[in-house]
Amino acid sequence: MKIKALNMTDISKWIVLSKEYDVYVREVISDLSEWYGGNGTTSESFDKYMKRKINNGEAFMAVDDYGNCCGIIAISRNNNNITFFGISHESDVVVAGDVLLNYALSKLDSSISVKLNELKSNAGQIQKIYALLDKSGFVFQSEVLENGVPVNQMVKKLDSNK
Numbered sequence: 001m002k003i004k005a006l007n008m009t010d011i012s013k014w015i016v017l018s019k020e021y022d023v024y025v026r027e028v029i030s031d032l033s034e035w036y037g038g039n040g041t042t043s044e045s046f047d048k049y050m051k052r053k054i055n056n057g058e059a060f061m062a063v064d065d066y067g068n069c070c071g072i073i074a075i076s077r078n079n080n081n082i083t084f085f086g087i088s089h090e091s092d093v094v095v096a097g098d099v100l101l102n103y104a105l106s107k108l109d110s111s112i113s114v115k116l117n118e119l120k121s122n123a124g125q126i127q128k129i130y131a132l133l134d135k136s137g138f139v140f141q142s143e144v145l146e147n148g149v150p151v152n153q154m155v156k157k158l159d160s161n162k
Contacts, residue, residue, distance in 0.1 A: 001070060001096065003103045006059040011050055013061065013069040017086045018046070024121040025149055036147075053083070060103060062096045070096040073104045080108050082116040085129070093128040101136055105156070114138075114156040117146050 006014065025032060036046045044052070053059040053074040062070040070091035074084035082104055087093045108114050116138060119126055138154040145151070 001062050001064055001099050003060050003062055003099065005057060006054050006061050006072070008051070008054060010061060010069075011047075011054070014050055014059070014072055015046075017069060017072055017088055020089050021086060021119065024119045024123055024126055027121055027123075028150055029148060049083075059084070060100065062091075062100050064091075071100050073100040075104050075107055077108065080112055080114055082108075082114065085116060085118070087125075087129065089125060093125065093132060097129060097132045098136075101132065105136070111158065113158060115141070116154045116156075117144065117151040118154055120150055120152055 022032060050059070056077075058077060059072065059074040061072045064070055068090075069088055071087040072084060073082060073086075075081065076083050082101075085097075085100070085104075087096045087100070105114065116133065118129060118133065120143070121127075133154055137157045139157060141153045141155045143150055144153050
């Protein structure tokens with residue numbers, strides 16, 4: 001498995017991956033228009049967000065030996081956050097997730113906290129992601145709304161070796 005920076009031709013893969021998670025979003029809201037369209041005041045549409053992340057060199061995809069998307073992660077260097085983290089349901093969460101998470105964390109400042117919002121769900125896929133986040137040093141901080149959807153804000157403990 002390798003990591004590649006996303007380009008504009010990868011947007012369709014990102015959308016397909018995101019749609020895999022719609023079932024979990026629908027557990028808490030039925031209308032996904034704000035989730036994908038933005039809330040009009042503090043967040044942009046998913047389409048604009050993806051393009052901005054790609055243009056800023058802040059979106060990365062794990063691909064297998066056949067070039068299949070195993071997962072995508074996006075970061076904000078300015079805010080030292082992970083802004084998107086999704087693993088394909090066809091991929092091993094531990095393998096793909098660990099590769100993506102370690103890559104993203106290597107691009108961020110480990111001497112200050114790193115935040116990540118994760119969907120609230122008891123579904124197996126989401127629980128595997130929470131287990132991976134826990135193993136990587138993330139802890140629950142608070143529940144927040146992200147584009148109308150309640151999510152858990154997770155924070156990575158500071159690297160005590162620095």
